[in-house]
Amino acid sequence: MQTWLVTGGAGFIGGNFVLDAVASGIRVVNLDALTYAGNLDTLSALDGNPGHVFVQGDIGDRALVARLLAEHRPQAVVNFAAESHVDRSIDGPAAFVQTNVVGTFNLLEAAREYFRGLEGEAQAAFRFLHVSTDEVYGSLGDEGRFTEETPYAPNSPYSASKAASDHLVRAYHHTYGLPVLTTNCSNNYGPFQFPEKLIPLVILKALAGDPLPVYGDGRNVRDWLFVKDHCAAIRRVLEAGRVGETYNVGGDAERRNIEVVKAICALLDQRRPRGDGRPRESQITFVRDRPGHDRRYAIDIGKIRSELGWKPSVDFEQGLAATVDWYLGNAGWAQRVLDGSYRLERVGQEA
Numbered sequence: 509m510q511t512w513l514v515t516g517g518a519g520f521i522g523g524n525f526v527l528d529a530v531a532s533g534i535r536v537v538n539l540d541a542l543t544y545a546g547n548l549d550t551l552s553a554l555d556g557n558p559g560h561v562f563v564q565g566d567i568g569d570r571a572l573v574a575r576l577l578a579e580h581r582p583q584a585v586v587n588f589a590a591e592s593h594v595d596r597s598i599d600g601p602a603a604f605v606q607t608n609v610v611g612t613f614n615l616l617e618a619a620r621e622y623f624r625g626l627e628g629e630a631q632a633a634f635r636f637l638h639v640s641t642d643e644v645y646g647s648l649g650d651e652g653r654f655t656e657e658t659p660y661a662p663n664s665p666y667s668a669s670k671a672a673s674d675h676l677v678r679a680y681h682h683t684y685g686l687p688v689l690t691t692n693c694s695n696n697y698g699p700f701q702f703p704e705k706l707i708p709l710v711i712l713k714a715l716a717g718d719p720l721p722v723y724g725d726g727r728n729v730r731d732w733l734f735v736k737d738h739c740a741a742i743r744r745v746l747e748a749g750r751v752g753e754t755y756n757v758g759g760d761a762e763r764r765n766i767e768v769v770k771a772i773c774a775l776l777d778q779r780r781p782r783g784d785g786r787p788r789e790s791q792i793t794f795v796r797d798r799p800g801h802d803r804r805y806a807i808d809i810g811k812i813r814s815e816l817g818w819k820p821s822v823d824f825e826q827g828l829a830a831t832v833d834w835y836l837g838n839a840g841w842a843q844r845v846l847d848g849s850y851r852l853e854r855v856g857q858e859a
């Protein structure tokens with residue numbers, strides 16, 4: 509049986525990844541600091557499952573990470589842990605530098621030490637996979653797509669901190685021979701996403717009858733990928749990716765923000781019409797643009813598709829409908845996030 513050390517596994521993508529990994533027979537040691545973005549409710553299906561060991565702690569705590577590596581002897585480290593919200597990085601960049609840069613550095617140091625102590629097949633099989641974003645490439649005009657060769661040009665404190673961590677990961681391969689892999693993915697959506705991000709924010713505000721804030725003119729373009737497809741891509745890269753390489757991951761689904769918001773309104777109007785019968789589009793309000801707001805991201809997934817045979821399996825309209833249905837069917841999960849009670853649950857953890 510394989511054991512993986514997954515960091516940030518109580519967050520949105522990490523949580524989905526841990527649920528899938530444990531279901532497929534991987535033993536997961538899940539290290540998460542449980543910041544505001546960490547939510548153990550997401551993992552409640554794993555309560556009592558010996559395939560999941562949850563540890564509350566910081567990736568920057570090198571002694572703790574060293575102890576976990578020594579004790580559990582994982583075949584892989586998968587690093588999701590990060591501060592991940594662009595708006596928060598504008599208001600308070602320090603936490604982003606601390607976790608995304610200094611934290612990743614400490615995690616790499618612990619992994620390097622552990623890797624050095626491995627021998628033979630165990631050493632050959634070990635992987636350190638770093639999960640990153642396409643935002644490191646900056647902003648595009650109307651044409652073109654990011655490839656793995658696109659120069660880094662991060663514009664927000666969030667993307668700059670992720671770019672810095674990507675560079676450290678790369679350097680640990682070139683300098684110390686650590687067998688690293690990096691994935692740079694576009695915007696994810698799906699179950700268990702914290703409602704500060706566009707899609708769950710709009711779903712929950714639309715249901716509550718609140719104004720639906722859209723930045724600027726709403727014409728900023730993002731590429732969207734269903735979270736389960738991202739998790740499958742990470743699994744594929746872990747399995748067969750070439751050490752030291754980076755792989756772009758995306759959904760081939762570029763949409764303007766305003767189109768996404770209108771599509772959510774239409775889905776909710778069908779499923780749960782407003783009491784007064786008015787369309788939810790009437791709740792849309794345009795708000796002053798985010799400073800330094802990147803205009804367009806688009807990602808070329810040719811490399812992961814041709815080298816590793818991965819491609820997205822869920823198209824955007826299908827995935828969006830499934831996501832809206834998930835939030836309608838899991839109102840309890842969302843309510844506990846909205847009223848803050850999800851933070852009170854801190855049971856079943858190891859350290």
Ligand code: NAD
Nearest residue numbers: 516518519520521541542543545546566567589590695696
């Ligand atoms: P998230 O904010 O939902 O979850 C982050 C998790 O990391 C939380 O559980 C949090 O408690 C934990 N964490 C934060 N600081 C920590 C620390 N110092 N030590 C240990 N744990 C810590 O984020 P997400 O959306 O699931 O993103 C996961 C990763 O994927 C991030 O690295 C992010 O940059 C990257 N990514 C996200 C997207 C997206 O659309 N959400 C797209 C591409 C890449």
